[in-house]
Amino acid sequence: MADADGDGEFGVDRILADIHGLVAQNTGGEVADYIPELSKMDPTPFGIAVTTVGGAVHGIGDTQAPFTIQSTSKAFTYCMALEAIGRAKVLERVGVEPSGDPFNAIEFDPVTRRPYNPMVNAGAITVAGILRDVHGDAAFDEVLARLSAAAGRRLVLDEAVYRSEAATGHRNRAIGHLLVSVGALAEPMEPALDLYFRQCSISVTARDLATMAATIANMGDQPVTGREVFDIAAVRDTQAVMFTCGMYDYSGNWAYDVGVPAKSGVGGGIMGVVNRQLGIGTFSPRLDRKGNSVRGVESFRLLSAELGLHAFDLTNPGSAFVDSFFAGAGRS
Incomplete structure (x- = not known):
């Protein structure tokens, strides 16, 4: 309809x-x-x-x-991680550079040995680990509550999809083990991976x-x-x-x-x-x-x-705050 x-x-x-x-x-x-x-x-x-x-x-x-x-959930959990431990500490564990690789690539930054960004699976699993570190067993409840608040209604978990992802997510498990091996994710990694499956x-x-x-x-x-x-x-x-x-x-x-x-x-x-x-x-x-x-x-x-x-389109009016802030400024 x-x-x-x-x-x-x-x-x-x-x-x-x-x-x-x-x-x-x-x-x-x-x-x-x-x-x-x-x-x-x-x-x-x-x-x-x-x-x-x-x-x-x-x-x-x-x-x-x-x-x-x-994966749309990755934007919100990243925002939560930034709030929870601060920008600098999040950047120590996951970067912000585009990778140019598929979302499920098993690739890390060769210099930092950390995930390229939080929007690929490796970065999002790392972010899930951060939220587990902060909230413990209540981490998923925190994620669900925050996303529900943004939606303006109570969201729910699709149990069938969660079980399907958890049963077949072998590539993500491989990513999780590699994250532990480079120090981006703490052991045990299974709770962080479970949170990732649930948020998705x-x-x-x-x-x-x-x-x-x-x-x-x-x-x-x-x-x-x-x-x-x-x-x-x-x-x-x-x-x-x-x-x-x-x-x-x-x-x-x-x-x-x-x-x-x-x-x-x-x-x-x-x-x-x-x-x-x-x-x-x-x-x-x-x-x-x-x-x-x-x-x-x-x-x-x-x-x-x-x-x-488009952010750079000439027809985009941009921020009203900027317009009002500069309204009284003279031009040189």
């Missing part, structure tokens, strides 16, 4: 409907099959949702269809992703409830890493074509942040060879072009 909230302000609903109708014709890609439970997904659902920092929600298509958040198995919708992204865009404050969810400094650093590393080894092309911080997941979701303006969430399970939703990527590309969302 189509979800079309709002009154069509600025023609957003019309634009979303036009883009949805155009992109829905693209049936390329395949659902993820390396996690058995994901291979059972219906490939046809497709939704686009937008939430503004003022709390307005617009959507079209299957915006309420549930799917697992998968949280069930969300495209509407949730849009609102969670708007929470980041709103400097950490949830735009509907007004609750402070994330620290503003951690939000800034998280957006920076999303911009350079969030779309796997497609991140450079994404920055070039779309130009907004984003994070994708193999469950079919993509979350995009337009700083101080809005959040975007898309869902379509068919993935390209890099692990990104085919329809999601195309939707973002068209939305960015239509609404002038």
Whole structure:
């Protein structure tokens, strides 16, 4: 069933409907099959949702269809780690450089012998280890509570996907053992890996992703409830890493074509942040060879072009704070 909230302000609903109708014709890609439970997904659902920092929600298509958040969770757990132990200590264990490798590559920075960034599996498992160090057995409850606060509703774990990931995640276990061997992850590594499997198995919708992204865009404050969810400094650093590393080894092309911080997941979701303006969430399970939703990527590309969302687009109005701050300044 189509979800079309709002009154069509600025023609957003019309634009979303036009883009949805155009992109829905693209049936390329395949659902993820390396996690058995994901291979059972219906490939046809497709939704686009937008939430503004003022709390307005617009959507079209299957915006309420549930799917697992998968790697999109990495942005939020990284933000939590920055808050928990500070920027410097996080950087000692995981870097911020794009790797140019697939998300599940068993590759570390040859100089630091640490994961390249927190948006690839090795980095995200390290971040899960940090959260385990801080929160112990309550770590997943903390992650679930924080993501729920960003979504504005109580999220739940998809038990079937979690069990499937835990039973077949041999490559991630290999990454975990290597992380221990280089000192990036403490022993025992199994609790950190279990937390990683659980965070990836949280069930969300495209509407949730849009609102969670708007929470980041709103400097950490949830735009509907007004609750402070994330620290503003951690939000800034998280957006920076999303911009350079969030779309796997497609991140450079994404920055070039779309130009907004984003994070994708193999469950079919993509979350995009337009700083101080809005959040975007898309869902379509068919993935390209890099692990990104085919329809999601195309939707973002068209939305960015239509609404002038690219960070370096001349039509992007940018931060109202900057406008007001410099309004009274003279020109030399």
